[in-house]
Amino acid sequence: MRDIGSRHKWRDVNAVETEFLTADEIDNLAIRAGTLTQKEREIINYHIVATIKMLEHLPWPKHLTKVPEYAGGHHERMDGKGYPKGLTREQMSVQARMMGIADIFEALTARDRPYKQGMKLSQAMGIMAKFKQGGHIDPDLFDVFVKQGVYRRYAEQFLDPVQIDAVDEAALTG
Numbered sequence: 001m002r003d004i005g006s007r008h009k010w011r012d013v014n015a016v017e018t019e020f021l022t023a024d025e026i027d028n029l030a031i032r033a034g035t036l037t038q039k040e041r042e043i044i045n046y047h048i049v050a051t052i053k054m055l056e057h058l059p060w061p062k063h064l065t066k067v068p069e070y071a072g073g074h075h076e077r078m079d080g081k082g083y084p085k086g087l088t089r090e091q092m093s094v095q096a097r098m099m100g101i102a103d104i105f106e107a108l109t110a111r112d113r114p115y116k117q118g119m120k121l122s123q124a125m126g127i128m129a130k131f132k133q134g135g136h137i138d139p140d141l142f143d144v145f146v147k148q149g150v151y152r153r154y155a156e157q158f159l160d161p162v163q164i165d166a167v168d169e170a171a172l173t174g
Contacts, residue, residue: 074099079135097138129172143173
């Protein structure tokens, strides 16, 4: 696509020869998943680096000194392909791994985002089950999240009733 976009030319309405696709069009067409270009994704991802830096400079009481690690680890992945540090499951605390699950679930089901509607419970949980299988989230903690009904209690308290539908828990944890 990049080759076609930059190698081929066409004449615009003013008969001016120009590239078939602009650099921005190529970047947008090259998006593999989601709607963000690589440059836009890097800008979005910086929020966690800024969060960690900010939290690390706060004078936490002794019992809260791990807050920056817990908050900062919520975009890491069990397979080490997350950010900002590329940590693996073994390098992360249980709390940071659980924050990752909570963050994803909330993002999928949130109904207050101007750019999307909150997903139905079954759809969000299906996506999370795929994340479990793909090394994105902690499989053991996800099973606890499901078997203990954490997702269901959250849904009953915070989701719109139309989002709450049947979830096949056996398929998620099997």
